[in-house]
Amino acid sequence: MIYTVGEVAKQLNVAASTLRYYDKEGLLPFLERSGGGMRMFKEEDLSWLKTIECLKKTGMPIKDIKHFIDCCMKGDSKIDERLSIIESQRDAVIKKMEEMQEMLDMLNFKVWYYETAKEAGTCSIHDPDNVQLGNIPKEYHKFINEK
Amino acid sequence: MIYTVGEVAKQLNVAASTLRYYDKEGLLPFLERSGGGMRMFKEEDLSWLKTIECLKKTGMPIKDIKHFIDCCMKGDSKIDERLSIIESQRDAVIKKMEEMQEMLDMLNFKVWYYETAKEAGTCSIHDPDNVQLGNIPKEYHKFINEK
DNA sequence: CTACATCTTAAAGTAAACTTTAAGTCAATG
DNA sequence: CATTGACTTAAAGTTTACTTTAAGATGTAG
Numbered sequence: 001m002i003y004t005v006g007e008v009a010k011q012l013n014v015a016a017s018t019l020r021y022y023d024k025e026g027l028l029p030f031l032e033r034s035g036g037g038m039r040m041f042k043e044e045d046l047s048w049l050k051t052i053e054c055l056k057k058t059g060m061p062i063k064d065i066k067h068f069i070d071c072c073m074k075g076d077s078k079i080d081e082r083l084s085i086i087e088s089q090r091d092a093v094i095k096k097m098e099e100m101q102e103m104l105d106m107l108n109f110k111v112w113y114y115e116t117a118k119e120a121g122t123c124s125i126h127d128p129d130n131v132q133l134g135n136i137p138k139e140y141h142k143f144i145n146e147k
Numbered sequence: 148m149i150y151t152v153g154e155v156a157k158q159l160n161v162a163a164s165t166l167r168y169y170d171k172e173g174l175l176p177f178l179e180r181s182g183g184g185m186r187m188f189k190e191e192d193l194s195w196l197k198t199i200e201c202l203k204k205t206g207m208p209i210k211d212i213k214h215f216i217d218c219c220m221k222g223d224s225k226i227d228e229r230l231s232i233i234e235s236q237r238d239a240v241i242k243k244m245e246e247m248q249e250m251l252d253m254l255n256f257k258v259w260y261y262e263t264a265k266e267a268g269t270c271s272i273h274d275p276d277n278v279q280l281g282n283i284p285k286e287y288h289k290f291i292n293e294k
Numbered sequence: 295c296t297a298c299a300t301c302t303t304a305a306a307g308t309a310a311a312c313t314t315t316a317a318g319t320c321a322a323t324g
Numbered sequence: 325c326a327t328t329g330a331c332t333t334a335a336a337g338t339t340t341a342c343t344t345t346a347a348g349a350t351g352t353a354g
Binding site for chain 3: 162165168183209210
């Protein structure tokens, strides 16, 4: 099956102009064209787009994605580099997820902070004077005095 | 203790110009100035900066952070809105972490793909002809045929 | 064969989040 | 009280990742 840029755009829920932009930036060197110059996406190309999406969603800049794709196009001679790019991206994702977990902990504290304040009708129940540590869930102790 | 913009920048590992930019954008309405016009960061202001950092790291745009801070400045009358802002940010973080986990799964598959290819000296061991599903770890089955 | 939606390009425009520059002021030290 | 490093501002510049525009070509349906 072969798709036009608009069909792929709809399938992947991105703008067609975005796919054209990726192509212009060299992210789609595998793409073939019709006699008239139309982009023709093959089934396999959708897999490439999934890979690009994965790298993009994990924060890799377009230029670095291009570099990775270029390595892929060079075949087996670049296996080492391809592996190390993916490994370091994986490590970056793990680090980012750890950070996200910390931020989530903080947001959960704030939800608790505002739920209890809402119930009391005032944030002042959290003022140092009015707070007894015993009333605060243990997991939030590290956040007291946060704004 | 009171800190200058440069001292806070160093502590939080951001550029002083970034803090000035945040101030200009209205993220720091609590900030006081010295007689000569210098920004004076109080201990409590560092807590605000931690909150801003949390919202920023979880992808909230500057304008939305400003709106949240503005709500905070309005006090108890805005508890409901403050709660719902934080709740929806928490939900967004949970969703993002789920997405990140999927991307991590894919990257782990790719690490396996390239480690085995490296060992074999060629990616062709993963070609449909050469692959027996039994040799592929179960958790990677959903990724076969990915580029 | 004619519409007509969809495609093509290059170039310009946009938005967000800073960063840099330039000209000048503040405040701590000797 | 002069020096010096850090501060102040407004305004312009940068980067990234698109999006929009304009003019024209393609390809499919009737």
